[in-house]
Amino acid sequence: MIDIRTVPSTASTNADMLALAAAGAGEGLWLRAVEQTAGRGRQGRAWVSPPGNLYASNLVRLRPGDPNPATLAMVAAVALDEVLRAYGATPTIKWPNDLLIEGAKLTGILLERSGDAVVVGIGVNLAHSPEGLGRAVTSVAAQGLGAPDPELFLRDLAEAFARWLAVWRSGLEPVRRRWLERAHPPGTALSVRLPDQAAIDGLFDGLFDGLDADGALRLRLASGEVQVIHAGDVFLI
Numbered sequence: 001m002i003d004i005r006t007v008p009s010t011a012s013t014n015a016d017m018l019a020l021a022a023a024g025a026g027e028g029l030w031l032r033a034v035e036q037t038a039g040r041g042r043q044g045r046a047w048v049s050p051p052g053n054l055y056a057s058n059l060v061r062l063r064p065g066d067p068n069p070a071t072l073a074m075v076a077a078v079a080l081d082e083v084l085r086a087y088g089a090t091p092t093i094k095w096p097n098d099l100l101i102e103g104a105k106l107t108g109i110l111l112e113r114s115g116d117a118v119v120v121g122i123g124v125n126l127a128h129s130p131e132g133l134g135r136a137v138t139s140v141a142a143q144g145l146g147a148p149d150p151e152l153f154l155r156d157l158a159e160a161f162a163r164w165l166a167v168w169r170s171g172l173e174p175v176r177r178r179w180l181e182r183a184h185p186p187g188t189a190l191s192v193r194l195p196d197q198a199a200i201d202g203l204f205d206g207l208f209d210g211l212d213a214d215g216a217l218r219l220r221l222a223s224g225e226v227q228v229i230h231a232g233d234v235f236l237i
């Protein structure tokens, strides 16, 4: 059952949802904050969170036989893509889980796990595109579409997420197929930075070669070899 709670301000809805999960909250709970004072991004980065954009976290309780929990980011991405299209935007998905418009970042997805609880945190630039990520950013409003009401947007997103979650539970493949339909095409030039940036081989350039069956990125290197990448930052080049 979908249950949406809204608070005016908090440090991070992901942190709050992890605490709620530890206290026994059930699947389907969403927490939205009008603003966050310590929003969390991927790989330890901050997520600047002024009022006007969507900041929300959702709780999934893993069940035996569920696909790889990391692929819940794909569930979030295809649900977000569907709702954004209903609002008139035409994003492109970039691995692992960014939605972009003309190369500029529109959304962020952060998964955090504790035992059988996976918190799916979602930020969507509805009204503003906060700078400081070191990359191009955009918002729905900047696309000339008007800024959607975050609460109404979240209701649509919660419904789409629940539907795609049920699909995911029947197997990853339909989610993977929709993800690929909405992603940049095969052959797109990508640059990948692995999480351990100090590693001597931490940067790969190559061509997008789809996803493997588990949702990992396939990158075709200049040598022709395909590198399968499970975690990292990906840039369009």
Ligand SMILES: O=C(O)CCCC[C@@H]1SC[C@@H]2NC(=O)N[C@@H]21
Binding pocket: 011, 012, 013, 014, 015, 036, 038, 039, 040, 041, 042, 043, 045, 047, 054, 055, 056, 057, 107, 108, 109, 110, 121, 122, 123
């Ligand atoms: O770096 C990214 O791309 C992921 C950003 C995720 C931000 C969202 S906003 C709601 C939830 N609460 C957080 O603290 N982070 C996520």
